[in-house]
Amino acid sequence: MIRLDGVGQVFEGRGGRVQALDGIDLHVRQNEFVTLIGRSGCGKSTLLRLIAGLLPPTYGGVEVAGEPVTGPRRDVSFMFQRPALLPWRSVISNVMLPVEISGGDSERSKSQYRDRAHELLDLVGLKGFERRLPHELSGGMQQRVSLCRSLIRSPKVMLMDEPFSALDALTRTELSAELQRIQMELATTIVFVTHSIEEAVVLADRVAVLTPRPGRLREIVEIDIPRPRSLGQNAHLADVAQISGHLHGLLAERPHDQVDVPEARR
Amino acid sequence: MSSRGSWLTTSRTAAVLLPVVGLIAAIGLWWAATVVFTIEPFLLPSPLDVVETFLEQPGYLLKETGVSLLETMGGFLLAIVVGVPIALLIVRSAVLERLVYPLLLGVNAIPKIAIAPLLVVWMGFGMFPKVVMVLLVCFFPIVISTATGMKSTPVELVELLRSLNASRSQEYFKLRLTYAMPQIFTGLKVAISLAVIGSVIAEFVGAQAGLGYVISSSGQSADTALAFAAITLLSIMSIILFYGLVLLEQKLLPWAQETR
Numbered sequence: 137m138i139r140l141d142g143v144g145q146v147f148e149g150r151g152g153r154v155q156a157l158d159g160i161d162l163h164v165r166q167n168e169f170v171t172l173i174g175r176s177g178c179g180k181s182t183l184l185r186l187i188a189g190l191l192p193p194t195y196g197g198v199e200v201a202g203e204p205v206t207g208p209r210r211d212v213s214f215m216f217q218r219p220a221l222l223p224w225r226s227v228i229s230n231v232m233l234p235v236e237i238s239g240g241d242s243e244r245s246k247s248q249y250r251d252r253a254h255e256l257l258d259l260v261g262l263k264g265f266e267r268r269l270p271h272e273l274s275g276g277m278q279q280r281v282s283l284c285r286s287l288i289r290s291p292k293v294m295l296m297d298e299p300f301s302a303l304d305a306l307t308r309t310e311l312s313a314e315l316q317r318i319q320m321e322l323a324t325t326i327v328f329v330t331h332s333i334e335e336a337v338v339l340a341d342r343v344a345v346l347t348p349r350p351g352r353l354r355e356i357v358e359i360d361i362p363r364p365r366s367l368g369q370n371a372h373l374a375d376v377a378q379i380s381g382h383l384h385g386l387l388a389e390r391p392h393d394q395v396d397v398p399e400a401r402r
Numbered sequence: 403m404s405s406r407g408s409w410l411t412t413s414r415t416a417a418v419l420l421p422v423v424g425l426i427a428a429i430g431l432w433w434a435a436t437v438v439f440t441i442e443p444f445l446l447p448s449p450l451d452v453v454e455t456f457l458e459q460p461g462y463l464l465k466e467t468g469v470s471l472l473e474t475m476g477g478f479l480l481a482i483v484v485g486v487p488i489a490l491l492i493v494r495s496a497v498l499e500r501l502v503y504p505l506l507l508g509v510n511a512i513p514k515i516a517i518a519p520l521l522v523v524w525m526g527f528g529m530f531p532k533v534v535m536v537l538l539v540c541f542f543p544i545v546i547s548t549a550t551g552m553k554s555t556p557v558e559l560v561e562l563l564r565s566l567n568a569s570r571s572q573e574y575f576k577l578r579l580t581y582a583m584p585q586i587f588t589g590l591k592v593a594i595s596l597a598v599i600g601s602v603i604a605e606f607v608g609a610q611a612g613l614g615y616v617i618s619s620s621g622q623s624a625d626t627a628l629a630f631a632a633i634t635l636l637s638i639m640s641i642i643l644f645y646g647l648v649l650l651e652q653k654l655l656p657w658a659q660e661t662r
């Protein structure tokens with residue numbers, strides 16, 4: 137579904153050249169959930185923006201659904217760390233924004249999208265809040281609205297940049313359970329950036345570990361713990377802990393002393 | 403907060419009452435000063451003299467107020483019509499910003515009273531040069547506030563629109579301009595007070611009507627009370643226009659009140 141071949145990104149800034157990414161090869165299958173972890177500044181957001189078509193790669197190829205990415209696509213949605221809601225729009229019209237800006241599919245009418253928006257809000261527990269303005273909602277509720285907005289056009293691919301990092305632990309658990317359900321139901325392909333190793337393990341089919349300067353894929357770890365999984369209480373705590381330990385080791389490595397930890401690898 | 407003075411800070415009645423009390427106290431002081439120090443009316447008329455003067459010719463004074471109001475509003479609306487597109491262009495293109503910005507600053511730096519006679523030479527004695535003066539005085543704050551407001555649109559909102567494949571005009575009209583509205587209103591509130599001043603300045607020079615003309619001609623006949631009546635009318639006009647904008651803002655931007 138998503139294919140990156142030898143992708144690199146160089147920023148020419150005022151402070152000189154920054155090699156943000158280099159030699160990224162990644163193939164994400166349809167309906168796969170890939171999480172992306174790495175230290176701050178190692179190029180995770182840049183990678184997502186490349187896939188989203190918000191940024192052309194300096195070199196290498198990016199494909200979504202078999203087509204080279206030339207700009208933002210209608211079947212790819214992007215969700216940010218912050219809710220990014222328009223403060224003057226009600227909850228429902230924030231959710232409808234994508235349809236309004238660049239239209240929906242031709243086979244679905246505006247009122248069908250509106251029904252879908254109500255359905256989605258209902259799904260994330262925001263029934264009855266449709267007419268509220270964003271400032272009347274808590275941060276967690278705002279992020280749910282943002283989730284609904286990114287789902288409104290039933291995207292084939294969802295790119296999520298630390299979407300739950302500003303939320304409290306409980307809300308985070310609820311939303312990640314929600315996200316897994318939605319993914320299974322809609323067969324969406326998801327690339328999800330997070331700073332939480334545990335979250336990365338619990339959500340993912342595969343965890344991609346990025347190392348900094350320049351951002352390279354250090355390792356891709358398969359997670360074959362049966363679903364549904366959940367943060368917090370969990371029947372597979374031992375598995376999660378073991379993989380987390382391994383990932384932690386990878387992240388803590390300095391570029392010079394890269395040693396493999398084969399006994400921890402699955 | 404503390405319970406002290408809570409009625410005075412929270413109640414709606416107090417919100418209306420307090421400014422009135424302040425105003426009455428100030429007028430009382432003024433009146434007391436004219437009586438206690440027995441000031442000559444042609445130096446400082448008492449409030450009663452001023453009211454009397456107004457009541458002698460209310461029709462005339464209100465008509466002149468209407469003239470000033472028309473010039474003020476005309477210039478103010480024109481400044482919005484001219485200023486907002488200029489701000490849009492400035493935000494849109496960095497080249498244009500560099501090109502136009504020093505020019506705007508320069509025009510704004512000119513003491514407006516200095517060009518009032520020129521405006522008369524160019525445009526005659528009618529209303530038009532006054533409207534132009536108001537435009538010159540108040541379009542700068544409108545341009546600056548609009549441009550600053552649009553530039554302060556959070557990057558994540560801009561990025562969101564880009565990720566939705568929004569066109570440039572959608573980005574500017576659906577997002578940036580609306581986002582800038584609270585700041586635009588701040589600029590408008592500054593501008594409206596300047597607009598009133600601008601119309602008076604223009605009427606000092608080569609005018610046959612308006613409150614500024616009333617003031618300048620009353621100076622020649624030492625009719626201080628008449629000048630005070632005109633000044634009072636100007637202040638009232640200015641205050642009403644200002645609060646008109648405040649009300650409009652509350653009505654148009656309910657979302658902006660709470661996010662402060």
Ligand SMILES: Nc1ncnc2c1ncn2[C@@H]1O[C@H](COP(=O)(O)OP(=O)(O)OP(=O)(O)O)[C@@H](O)[C@H]1O
Nearest residue numbers: 147148149154156175176177178179180181182183
């Ligand atoms: N537009 C840009 N211009 C110049 N440099 C940039 C730009 N965007 C990102 N960078 C640089 O690229 C590198 C990677 O940035 P990126 O935002 O992708 O990191 P990240 O992994 O998402 O970090 P974080 O975890 O803190 O969000 C950083 O060194 C950053 O300074």
Ligand SMILES: [Mg+2]
Nearest residue numbers: 180181182297
């Ligand atoms: Mg980032």
